Amino acid sequence: MGQASSAADGYKALDMLATSVAVVRDDGTVLFVNAALEDARGISRRVLVGSHFPDSFSQPAHLRTALAGAGDREFAALRYDAWLLRMGRDPLPVYVIVTPTEGPEMVVELQPLEQQTRKDREERLAELAQANKELIRNLAHEIKNPLGGIRGAAQLLEMEMDSAELTEYTQVIIREADRLQSLVDRLLAPHRRPHVVGDVNIHEVCERVRSLMLAEFPKGLTVVQDYDTSIPEFRGDSEQLNQAVLNIAHNACQALGERIAQGDAILTFRTRVARQSTFGRQRYRLALELHVIDNGPGVPDSIKDRIFFPLVSGREGGSGLGLTLAQTFVGQHHGLIECDSQPGHTDFKILIPLP
Missing domain, CATH: 1.10.287 (Helix Hairpins)
Known part of the structure; x- marks a missing residue:
């Protein structure tokens, strides 16, 4: 018990991680699991410590082989996909990373496969x-x-x-x-154009774009404002961000042509704060989430994977530059644009780090 308690004290910092982590011996005996792994398994660490960690997976042999290789120092780190067993729930697909330490312990990190993808x-x-x-x-x-x-x-x-x-x-x-x-x-x-940095209020940007869209499409289009007004200002180029949001919103309104004619087109601007968000290979304590959502037909399947490429357009007569420029401008703010689209719901999400 004293040895297990000492190991737990030494690895307490791992409880701060959102990723599931276990520290095990090369024979698979668990020395420590962090809080995230407790939550993922649905089992307390008191039960997990001392157990055989490969038995936590649907195919235990894969981890046993990985631990044996790590113990022999055959690799710096080994990675593979697996299914983590959970109490009272379906198995969770995870990306397993086994890393040997300088001592006899191994660190096993589990990332949800969706996160790794x-x-x-x-x-x-x-x-x-x-x-x-x-x-x-x-x-x-x-x-x-x-x-x-x-x-x-x-x-x-x-x-x-x-x-x-x-x-x-x-x-x-x-x-x-x-x-x-x-x-x-x-x-x-x-x-x-030089990158002109100043204080940016994202809601002022959204309101400018909203006014332009309603001026161009005065009938048949409803613009919904769903704002988190607590979002702070941040340093950036307001003109570039205005152009990025305008390009995305204009594309959405072009796709909404039939619904605008029917009078039931909806364009939504939604702002939220994302906490402990990872994108662009970095983890940010706070980030802006700006969603531009429309209820149009969705992005054609034929170009879903290429919509940010230059000269790729889903609309006849389109230049295929709007989203490319939007991606460039957001990228200059260390941000990212993602798209989730199906018929009736297309969501362009802009992520930008906040101070």
Whole structure:
């Protein structure tokens, strides 16, 4: 009992973690479990300490093998998926991380599989966003110079022509060159404009966007304000965030076309404080959660995984830049945009760290 009590005292800091953690011997005997693991199992630590930890899983052999490998120092850490048994509830899918310590103990960390999947997705999206940013910037610069030459040549050619019919062709070239120039300017916009930092009130941003949406769609659209007014101001670029929220809301209203015609379109702005939130590979004590929700048809399945990619649009005639720019602007605030969509409910969630 004294040895178990001493181990518990040494690992008390693990009770502060939201992740389930057990400290075990290489034979699987439990020396300590933190409060999160108690909650996950539905069993008190007094019962768990001294038990055989592999028996906490639907397939105990996997953990026994992992502990044996850790004991022989065959790896720095071993990871695998498993099912954690729970008292009175269905087994929980978890991501298991077994890490040897300098002593005879092993640390076994359990993350809900959904949490690990989300973390992997965030990292993948961050890498893609960075790659897209570099690609867009380089491509836009490569297009810009020859585009100016094409337009200038068309203008000079037009000056030499007497035929109105032929002039019409040069005008087509000039108009299309101008259209492409406008597209290039929009691609380069986030990288040209300096990041102007000041105090941002997110509800002022939401209200500006709400006014613009009601001005553009005065009939058939209801805008719901569901605000947590306790959210503090934070340092950021209000114009960039205004543009990000505007792009998301405008996309939503475009998707709500049929419901607006029917008179039952709903756009909701919801703000909340997220506590102990992890995104962008960091954990934040407080974060802003801004939801832009619509009751439209949802994001088409064919582009769900690519909606933040440049030039990907679910609407005919759309540029496919609105969400790309929104993601860039939010990313410059160390934030993240997530999308959860099904017919009748599409929720774009913006997460930004709070002081």
